[in-house]
Amino acid sequence: MNSAWRQSTIAVLVLSLVIPPAPARAADSGRAKNIIIFVGDGMGLEHIKAGGLFLNGASGTMLFESFPHKGTMGTNNYQGAVTDSAASATAMACGIKVSNGVVSKRIPGDSSDMETVLEVYKARGKRTGLVTTAEFVDATPAGFGAHDASRNNKAAIFNDYVTSSRPNVLFGAWTAISSMTAAAAGYPIVTDRASLNALDKNATTEVAGFFRNSSLLQWEVRRVVDMAASSLNQPGLTELTVAALDILDNDPDGFFLLVENENIDEVGHGGAATGRSRMETLVWEMKVFEASIQAALTWAQARPEQDTLIVVVADHECGNLTVTDTSVTPGTVPAGAFASTGHTAKPVGVFAWGPGAAQVALVSENTDIRTLLLPATPEITLEPADRAVEAGQSASFSVAAAGTTGLTYQWQRNGSAVIGATGTTLTVSAAASDDGARFRCVVTNALGEALSREATLSVSTPPLDPVNVQAGTRGFLDLRAGGQVGVPYDTAASGGVTLEIYSLRGERLRELHGDTPGGSQSIGWDGRDDSGRLVGPGVYLFRLAAPGVNRTGKIITLD
Secondary structure, three states, X not given: OOHHHHHHHHHHHOOOOOOOOOOOOOOOOOOOOEEEEEEEOOOOHHHHHHHHHHHHOOOOOOHHHHOOEEEEEEOOOOOOOOOOHHHHHHHHHHOOOOOOOOEOEOOOOOOOEOOOHHHHHHHOOOEEEEEEEEEOOOHHHHHHHOOEOOOOOHHHHHHHHHHHHOOOEEEEEEOOOOHHHHHHOOOOEEOOHHHHHHOOOOOOOOEEEEXXXXXXXXXXXXXXXXXXXXXXXXXXXXXXHXXXXXXXXXXXXXXXXXXXXXXXXXXXXXOOOOOOOHHHHHHHHHHHHHHHHHHHHHHHHOOOOOXXXXXXXXXXXXXXXXXXXXXXXXXXXXXXXXXXXXXXXOOEEEEEEOOOHHHHHHOOEHHHHHHHHOOOOOEEEEOOOOEEEEOOOXXXXXXXXXXXXXXXXXXXXXXXXXXXOOOOEEEEEOOHHHOOEEEEXXXXXXXXXXXXXXXXXXXXXXXXXXXXXXXXEEEEEEOOOOOOEXXXXXXXXXXXXXXXXXXXXXXXXXXXXXXXXXXXXXEEEOOEOOOOOEOOOEEEEXXXXXXXXXEEEEEEEEO
16 A cells, blocks of 8 residues: 555544535546445435535535435335345345345245345455444345344354355454454454554455444444544544555455445434444535545556446435535534434436446345446357258348446357447358358447357258259350350349259259359359369359258350
């Protein structure tokens, strides 16, 4: 990690109460090497408004609100009811809605495990991390790294971590899982700011942080303003984010990182720091959430590759908050009213910066977050099949593909592009010269390309029956004078042309091949058979095949 980034991060930790400049825009297309998702648990649009008012004296001014791509999404569960954090985290991580309390299993359904975004990236060789102000076996991180029918089975969730998904970084509070359990599973342990800072982050590949024996890390206002004795050596969410980036970015394959502020949700549920109002507690949680995002953005902007996607989202709204006073100065807690202590079905915000961020336009439900975090390169779902036809007949090849929108198609013949063949189906008029030709399709989107299998075209030429040869003489050839007799044809397409010469008994004597640009053309015969000998005088039959042309006729040779 470079020193300039460390110094800028220190500044972030004491974020001043001024309107932040709009973040520099990164390329929207291409594939992200690093993926960071920030989840403000319970963070509705009014919570964001309150944060902007407190930080800057104006709504709409939180840093992530200036990201170039943003929208809103629904969060209801499988039954269409108000979600809990487990069901919403599962929807975001797996792209499938489930019942409340379910952690990345197909329930309702066959109860099978569903592969999460974190597991996909782990399988691709990336490092992964789960950072939260809750226990790291709590519902939201569990939805990305474990599988269980109940979010309450925390020991089973931790067992999934250590035996299956194996996140490289686990940072949070603890009650159900002790540091001894994690150490026994092979994780180095840190427990406070001092041990976290002492960690050699360039050499560390795995670490578990147990920073407070509680269901939550200390409230930010208690930690920073009140300087509660219980949290004097507890790192805050921004410090944990920076440490996770320090560890994860040593992998040349990149990383996936989830950062959650669970404390926002706890305020919505009615929790508040001793002697502090819910609104005051909330805005300080929004402040540290903002600072953590700023730290990641600063890190990403410093990378010359511009290869990091940052997504900010909520799993649901909690507290049914309404901000009632929008005329405040920076640093003043705005007035607001919580109408409940539970989750609601209000839409929540989605904000994205970096490669792939434009896919926010496709997000309308929490299940769409998986596609945003794991955009799909083209995948061939229907391969073109081999075809066998007779010369002069048509042969069609079809392909189907799935992937992020914007798929394009280009067919190839023997490795070269077929001009104008840019649909899902290619139809060719087969000539004898096409026998053995190989056709495949290249499917492309902004993230990459996929090649279909090569389908082979077999073109057969049925025996020529002299009785069925079309009447009429096509030409005369004086064998003594040498030269050629031309057989004319008209075709609207370019391609191969084949001329076959037969005796009156139907014996094939000569086969000639060429390429035609289309239009009015001819192909010539010099009166010789395949061995190079001149044929004798008489009547000979021919068959000509070109794109859209299949005809027969007679040639008379003279001596």
